[in-house]
Structure formats: C-alpha cells, structure tokens
Amino acid sequence: MRVGVIIKAQSPRSFWFRVFDNVEDRINVGTFVTLDNYENRTNGPILARVTRVIRHNYLVDDRVIAQLGSEDVINTFRDYGVDIQYIAQSTLARASIIGYRVGARFSKPLKPPKPMDFVHLPAEGELSRLLRLDNNGVMLVIGNIRSLSIPAELDANKLVSHHCAILAATGGGKSWLAGVIVEELALRAEIPIIIIDPHGEYSAMQVPKFTTDDAKYVSGLVRVYVPGKVDTASLDEYFRSRFGVERRYTRFGINPRALSLRLMEGLLNHYYGLTDAQRRILEEAWQYMGMNNELTSIEEFINDLEKSGGKVVRGYGNELALSTLLTKVRMLVENRPFFITRPGEFYGNEPIRLLDIKDLMEYGIHVLDLSGLDLVDQQALVALILSDIFRASTVRRDKPILIVVEEAHNYAPSVSSSLSTSTLIKIAREGRKFGVGLCIISQRPSKVHPDVLSQCLTQVFKRIINPIDLKYVRNVVEFISDEDLWEVRVLNEDDALVTGLAVPMPLPVKVRDRLTEHGGVTPTLIPRK
C-alpha cells in the first residue's frame, strides 16, 4: 500500500516523505515502511522506520499567527470558505533506513533514495518475514512489535554474551521487563540466572501468575537466598498477605576466611577505620593465612589471624595495633549479618548454610535478596559472590550464565567508589570469553560506570526524560542514534525500544504480560474518609 512520497533524502541513512492524507492515521513514530529496492532489485524491499512525524501548515506563518487572536477570526476565515487547516496542512514523516535483507542480516544502501519515489506500508506477513531473525538460535519473545501482532524477538546468545542494559526512569517498568527476559531465558535455555535484588522484589517470581504449564515451570525454577542474620519478618508477612503463600528461601552465610584481602580491608576501613599499621599487619597476616576456606568458629579464625599477625609484629606499638585489629575483625564478623561465625549456626530455628557458588551455577533462577543489608554490605557481598562466580566460570568456560544486577549504579557507580565496581568492570570486559553475561538495570544511566555501561551491547530502553542521562547514554552507548534517543523520551509505560546486537534493528516493543508475579508496586494514596 502506498502511503506517501519521498520529498527529501540527503543521505543513504534517512529520508523525509509527505504522508498521503487518507493514511495519515497509520503513520506514527515507530511505523515500519518500505521502499522499492533502488539499489539491488533482486534483494527485496528496503526497510525503514518512521522516527519523527510533523504536521506542517504553510499558511501559518508569523503574519497569520498575528491575526489568530480569537476564535472569531478563525470563524470569519471559515465563513469566507477559507479553512486554513484543511487547505494548507500536510503531514511529513522522517524515516531511518534499516536496509534490505541479505540472508539473516540487513545491508544498508550506499545511495539515498530518490525524491518522488513512493513509500509503502508493508502487509504484516511481509513485515514479519523481514523482521524475523531466522538464525536457529535461542530467541526470547518479550512481547509484540508495537501496533502489530508480530513477535518481538531477541537473540538470546547475543544478549547474554555481549551483555545488556535495561534503562528507564524510576517506575518505568524496568524490573517488569527484566522479569520477562528472565522468564523467557529460563523457558528456552538451560542457563543459570543470578539476580542481585536489593529491594526483595524478585521473590515474587516464585508465584505463578497463571495456571499455565510455562508459568508453573518458571516459578518452580526460582530459588531465593537471604543473608543469614537478616530479619525478614515484615517482607515475609507482606509476601504472605499479597500472594497468599509463604515465601521460600535459604539463609546463607559467608565464611570470613573466603574474603579477599581487598574486601576485608574495605569493610574494616568502612565500619571502623584502619590505621596504616593495622592495614600493614592485616595485609601480611592475610598472606600468611593463605586462601584457606575451611569453615571454623570465629575464635579459631581470630586465633589464626593473631598467630599470622604475630609473625610480622615487632615492638609494643605494633602489638597494640594487632590487638585492636583483631577486635575490629571480631566485631566485623559478629555484626555483619552475612558472616557465619561457626559451623551449624542458626537464625531462630532456621539453619544458615554456607553459600556454595556451585549451587548458583546450576540451571535455575537464583534470587539474592539483599534488601536487609546496608549499601556497603550489599556491595561487599556482590563483589564477593560475583568474583567467585567469575573465577569458577573461567574454569568451566563452556556453560553460559547470566547475572542480572538491579540498581547497577549502586554496585558500579560512575563517580563514588564501591567495593564491587572492579568486579563488575572485569565481568563486563572479560565475561564474554567465559560465558558470563551481565544484564544491568538502572534508573540513572549517567551514574553507572562507563566501563560497564559501554560493554552492554544490547540496550532496552523504557522511558527516560532526564537530559543528563540521555546525553550520557548518547556518549557511552555505541549502537544508539539521536533519533532513537528522541523516541526514548516519548515511550509509554508498557513500551520499550530495544537497540544493539540482539536485534537486527531498533525494535519498538509492546512488552508482554508476566508469567510470574511482579514484586514491585507503587503504593497509592488512600483518600481520607
């Protein structure tokens, strides 16, 4: 169907066209249109996507605007049979050229199209053939292409191996969409998925939203892990009253001996401060102790540390430094809710199990609920767990794993420091080689470390309006154009724009319903009686 005619095309990347009046309501931002292939007739049509629509009225210039002081003036015009809106209005659209299909890829034309060539609106069947990825790999269907019934598919391999970012303003639907991606991935591939959940939202994935087999299957894959000594009573109560079932979780603990020197030093320094002498003793003592992950009581741990520290201590000042260091280590281990202080420890009547990284690397959806911890503890745990996962993945290599990091600006901030930043940068840079994929989620892209965000080669945008964030995204992200960003500002609640490696072209998506319950809710005010 012909829907317009090209009026301007100054580059092979885009063109403007006059939209025919009778189809004006069918051409919107995001609509796919085609051109006859002016470059290679054997290869089928050239696909383009409308990125801007303007309405133009050539009579409404400054002189006419000056006359439009009241409705009477407009009615007078109409009385004389001059309806300016009717006689002088045209709709113009700008479209970005995606290219013509050559096998599974799109080839861009090298010349601009010609003015006065017709623009077509493809039938859904034809569009579906053009848009389908057809590469026999694992595809994630996260919804439909906006305004169409064509499934919106993401290439799962590219999404995982080259990392992805979900970016939107607060309440924009990021965790809903992350849940959809996790559900799809778990349904279609045998992959372990680890979710860093700072708000305790993702436990809701244990509850199927429907009685379908898929919904039950995915919810059955969800395992929730809670730090050993965190009080979860209010979250559990909320869960019970909202979903009518008990939240299931495992309490986990970390062996303090398993911490790297950097993390132990960072935590001690944050909570109690370290003098130079204490720092030096800790560094040397930690080396003497070696990486011995055997779980012992806190008394044995402190004794070992004292013995190792004693080897490097000379003189009264240093002995004092060692003894205060040991007090600080004891306080840290006893007070931080994620350490195990002895084998067989309980919280109330619930056992605390030593976290086994191998469990997290089994097929399933592993939710690490960090909601009971303060930010520094969260960062330390994220650093510890993710560096262990990365280390284990470098050994097994062949099995991909996906790590979803909510509120990524807290774990890899662009300006302030965090104990987890270097681990996330390492995974972002080197994870691909070992099958470790990242999916970072943030409401403030400009606050995410550029070395992490720039490695996320698929981006899923929900609505963003903050100009600083938009500018940052433009500078850091490789596969995004100004036109795409313009569109990001006007997305609706259930709309998303996917750009980058996992899609053949920027894809406007109406995100599908969830199979499992969504945890995040925005409380509404109760009207006063």
Ligand SMILES: Nc1ncnc2c1ncn2[C@@H]1O[C@H](COP(=O)(O)OP(=O)(O)OP(=O)(O)O)[C@@H](O)[C@H]1O
């Ligand atoms: N595709 C969708 N279909 C239906 N409702 C949706 C969709 N996406 C989001 N919502 C609604 O929008 C609300 C906010 O979504 P969500 O919790 O995912 O936002 P968020 O961006 O993660 O928020 P925050 O920044 O606070 O973490 C949800 O409670 C849900 O009701």
